[in-house]
Amino acid sequence: MSADSGPSDEAEPIVNDEGEVAGYLCPECDEHCFDEQKALAHCADEPEAQPKAEPAGDARNGLSREDVREHHRRIADSVAPLGALADNPTLAVTDKKGWYITRDNTDPGEEEIGEYPKERRARNFATDYDDVVGGSLERTLYALTSYKRPEAFERWEPARFDEDAGSYEYLNQKPTPSIGDSAAISAWGDVDLADDLKPQRPDLDSDTYATAEATLEAYIDAFADLYGGRDAVYALDSVGGAYIFGAPEATLPITRYYEDDEDARERVLSAFIERTNMYLQDAEARINGRVEGASEVVKPDWANNLNRQYKVPLTIHSDHDAVVTPLDVDDVSYREPTAVADAGDDLLDEVREWCEAFTATEHTEHVDDLVAALWTDEYDKHGDWKAALDAWVSTEREHEEREEQRRQAARERREERREELGGGLEGQPVTPFMQDLYDALDGIDTGDVVKHYASDSWDTGTDASGKTEFDPSWRSSKSGTSCYVDHGENRFGDAGESGGGYAAKAMALGEGIIYDADDDLGGEQWGEAVTALRDAGYDIPIWVPEAGSQDKSGGTYDQMPFWAVRKAAVALGNFPEDGFVAKTSDDGNTYPGFPGSKSYNNALDAIEEAGLEHGRERADESPIHPVYELLDGEDAPDAELHLIPITGKKVQVVIEQNGQREYKETLDRGFWSNGTKRGRVAGRAKNAVSGVEPDALKEAIKDALTKADLESDTDEFEEQMRSPREQDLRDRTVSVICWPAEESAEWVITMRPTADSPESEPQTFTFDNGQLTNADPGHFRSLHTGAFFEKIDIDPEEWANLTSHWLDIQETREREANPRKEAAVEEFLSKVDVMRVWAEEEGFAWESRNGLYKPNYKDDRDAVLIPGRWVQSWLNDNDYGDMSFSKILRDRGLMVGGTKRERIAGRQNRAWPVAASETDHTYESSHRPQDADDDDAPEDLR
Incomplete structure (x- = not known):
């Protein structure tokens, strides 16, 4: 292994919005790992030593290391354009672990002499390619989903290799590029095949390939919607799945606009990564509900980050003798991968064209689409991407400033009290100083x-x-x-x-x-x-010792004692003295406690407002999640397994020892019902608790998860596993009225606004049966945003639970059915029946009232593709524009899938695929351009 790879002695924690550690980053490659030790071991590092002997025979899957390196020398010209975007390079990473170029420190500073004999910098794909391929590459070459400012590759950091730790130490910090070094970033997704399908990739059956193609097509559509067109979307067959990218140059205008404002640039780019990941997670939920089998065939990873790696085109997969190749985003064909031996000159030319297109600067105008999609509220208000981002940055800064002002005010209040003469907190009901209490008693x-x-x-x-x-x-x-x-x-x-x-x-x-x-x-x-x-x-003021103050034994309080929190809450008028309820501690004793998380958090707020440091974490106000004690016995370590609901789809498995979180993993809900999955989780977490044999802990974890499986059908378990955002929507529901009709019922839902909404009154939403039972909550999200001017996050599982709750509490009322929808459908089909329909693209025109006949369009069904603009114009002209007409047609089986963008006659626009079987048209009866020269053709075509 080369000297320019290796883990640091600590892994950087990933902290979520709630301040919880959600995983760790490998110190060399920033790969996400749930376990800190796995993150440290991800990129093993060794000192510079004698080169390893080349394998005498085959190294892996028939390719020796020299075969691999020779292959990468051959493809050098093809992938060269990938190295830089507008003179901003990307990194070259070997086998996920080699990130840096190492050289002798020939001009050390005073503090470096004899201490740091080496210096290191990030590898430049454009200039270091030959050295990387010839010196350290073993199998697979990676680039990053981002491009960096040139100065990121000019920072040589003094370093030394620690033999005992097995890693490099740096004088200052590791020379990995930071978010401030980023010049352009792609929205990106690793659409992996399911784990059980990856090894079978060359031999997957046609149905599996077809599902993969349909799913990739849907994800490409999602990227196109984000970027404002497929022309700004790129894709690669990664052998184990596929990569999908948005044009990286679409973010160039942002970094250029904020060239002189590093803080704003870093804020926006960090938010861009976070928001695109969330956007694609939402898209996954929709696609899994729409594409049959999608969730079983592909498992996307929406974990883009500032230094995320991907396999470059034509590099070799780690487990298959196959290469990464371009995918046509306009005509997705995902079948057998391309073997290394089949990478001929034509493919090399195709890859060069792909790389040149990927690093061209032809799509900078799509920055407007990106900001409109990711900063919707700001864009809708200002109508310009620059003004929208400026407004968002200003709001973020103001929020941070207010928070700092609040903290500073609290510090000043405490300092003022400490400076008061003798009387302590005169007029205040609480004090952190025992002397104030003694002084008050002396004064009685x-x-x-x-x-x-x-x-x-x-x-x-x-x-x-x-x-x-x-x-x-x-x-x-x-x-x-x-x-x-x-x-x-x-x-x-x-x-x-x-x-x-x-x-x-x-x-x-x-x-x-x-x-x-x-x-x-x-x-x-x-x-x-x-x-x-x-x-x-x-x-007499109440003494409430602050966090950090001295206790009676001479030590210090890590946090305000709970008895002091209770006393302060009463003294400050925040909570009634008779309002506490009996709670049971872990040792079985009872104590007076707050009735719920909200009252406890309110008490902490009041204590802060009084200027006291409580040092306590706020309680989660969501329903209490299931907790299972792992170990029995008086001397057994205090260890618990927690199942914490995150969304309707995801749950966190957390193992705590003595109240400290030792293990955390996010999984799909319901994994506990599968014995194999229970065993795998237990195997991964068996080292989480110190002082316990791993095998014993593994069995304890499996037992706890088995208990969860047995309880999963109970009402209590269901309530505890309700996600916080679903609970909020339930709590805000005022009423549900169902109006039955002959063919489709209608539901009117009344909801209270969110706490942050500018709307102060409850609003109503109307759903038909299809909208209420649809697995995709997108329609509800749109209605919610329009009514309350507040976006909400809700996935299909939460949506299903919420609608089930609505149906449980609904009040049914009777009214006459409205025939307006049926009239609209009948009129529309009559228009389609008399419409000119073409059999070939050459006759079709997007601007005209015409259609294109597509045999076997989807699921062996023929379709007539009709221009979406004409349909929308017809709806508006006939006062049907308020209807969800596409859904009405789909619910009646009159469309072959939903509307989508189609490329016809060299142009791409949205088309409505009307079921041909429901019209008077057939492929044989459809018109052809050559009919103009046919005497037997109708007169209007001659």
Whole structure:
């Protein structure tokens, strides 16, 4: 293995929006791994050493290392255009692990002499190709889905190899390009074949290939919608699946526009990656619901990042002697892969053309489409991509500034209190300083407490030397004068019991907390006495120790104690004292707790507003998820398995030890019902808990997941596994009214607005049967955005659960059916019947009222393709524009699939595929351009 590959000694955590670690990045190649140790081991690194001996025979699948390198030398000219986009290079990565060029540090700085004998920089695909191929390539060559500014390849970082750690150490930081180095980025997806199909790739059956083709076609459509046309979409057959890209140059205008504003550039590019990944995840849900078998054949990975790798065209797959080849996005053909031996000159020419097109700068105008799709609210408001991004950047900065101002104000409030003289937090009901409490107690008139709460008779003797005698309430006194209050000392004395004290002790005696004046008052009894004084109306702040303050043992509090949170919530008027409910701790003890997550979080908000540091994490306000204890026994480690709902499709498996998260993996819901999958998860997580044998933990995890499977049909499990966003939609539903009709019912749903919506009143949505039962929630998302001016995320599974809930709570009402839809359908079909339909593309015109007959268009059904513009014009002219007419036709079987963009007669536009069987047209009766020279043709064609 070459010296320019290897893991660092730590993996960078990936943190999600909730502040949780969602995985780790390999320190060399930024590959995502769920486990930190796997991330560290992903790219093994060794010191520069003697070259490995070449294998005597075949290295892998019949190709030696020299065969591989010779192949890559042969394709060099073909892939050369891929190296840079508008003079901005990309990286060359060998076998997923070799990222850097290493050389001797010949001009070390003072701090580098003798310490850092090497220096390293990122590999430049355009200039380092020959050295990379000849020096370290073993099988597969990768490039990145992004292009970098040239200076990213000019940063030589002093380095040294740590023999013990087996990795390079750097004087400053690893020379991997950062987001600020990015000049252009592609939206990208790795549309992999399912794991069980990858090894069979050369021998997949025709049905599987057909499903793969249909699915790829659908994903290409999704990219085309994002970029505003297929001309800006590219695809590669990656052997194990396919790659789909958007034109990288579409983001060039963004980086150029923000050339002098690095902060804005980094914000926008980071958001671009995140939002395109989310866009494609949503597209996957729609496509899986629309393309039969899609989810079983392909498993897309929408995990693009700033340094995401992909196999370059013509490189060799790691497991098959086959090469990566271009896919025609206008006519997807995904069949047997191309063997290395079959990579002839024609294919080399085709690849060069593909690479030249990919790195051309012909599609920069698509930046407008991208911003409109990804920053919809801002674009709709401003109508210009630059203004939209400027507005978004400004909002982000303002939000961060407000947050910093809030934190600074809290810090200043605390500092102001610390500077107050003696009185602590005067006028405040809480304080983090125990001294404030003592000062308040010292300020209470002990005589007043005794007079009102601890004496049967007050002023029973002579007032001498500032003392007042009284008859104590806690014991009998024959003289009635054996107890006194020394007003000068502000304390009382009990001569009969040789005891005495101050206000707190007087109250303790008067309230029966203690019984003798010589008893010590401390601990819980002291607290009860102080509480009694507060209840009596004396002004005593509640002590609530902050995170980081000293506890009684001399240590520090990591966070505000829970008892202090309760006291602060009551003192600040945030929560009623009698509102706490009995909760059970892990050890079986009961304690007073907040009734729910929201009340607990509200208390934390109030504590923050008072300027106190609580150091606590906010509770998840979603339904409590299933938790399973993994290990039994008094001495067994405290380990739990959590099933945390993320979306309707995904769930997180989390293993915690002593409340600390040790393992996390995101999987498809329902995996627990499959014994094999339960075993695989257990196998991957068996090292998560320290002090437990891996095999024992593996069995415990399998047992927990088996229990989840047994509980999965219960109402409680279903409620606990409800995703937060589905629960929010349920909670916001006001009413569901069903209006039955002869052919299709109609549902009117009334919902409250979101908290952030500018709309303040509930709004109604209307669905027909097809829209309500459709697996795709896209229509609902559109309605929601239009009504509340707020986008929502909801996947098909959540949509199915939500609509099921709506049907459960619906109120049925009767009304007469509206025949308007049937009239529209009948009129439309009559227009199609008299329309001129062509058998060949040459006669078809997008601007005319005509059609193109397509035999076997889909699922062995013939279709008449009709220009979408004409259909929309006809709908508007006849006042049918408010109908979801395409859906009406599909529900009646009058269309062969949905509308889609078709390339006909050299142009691409949206067409409506009307079922030919429902019209008067046949292929034989369709017109042909040559009819113009046919005497037997109709007169209008001659």
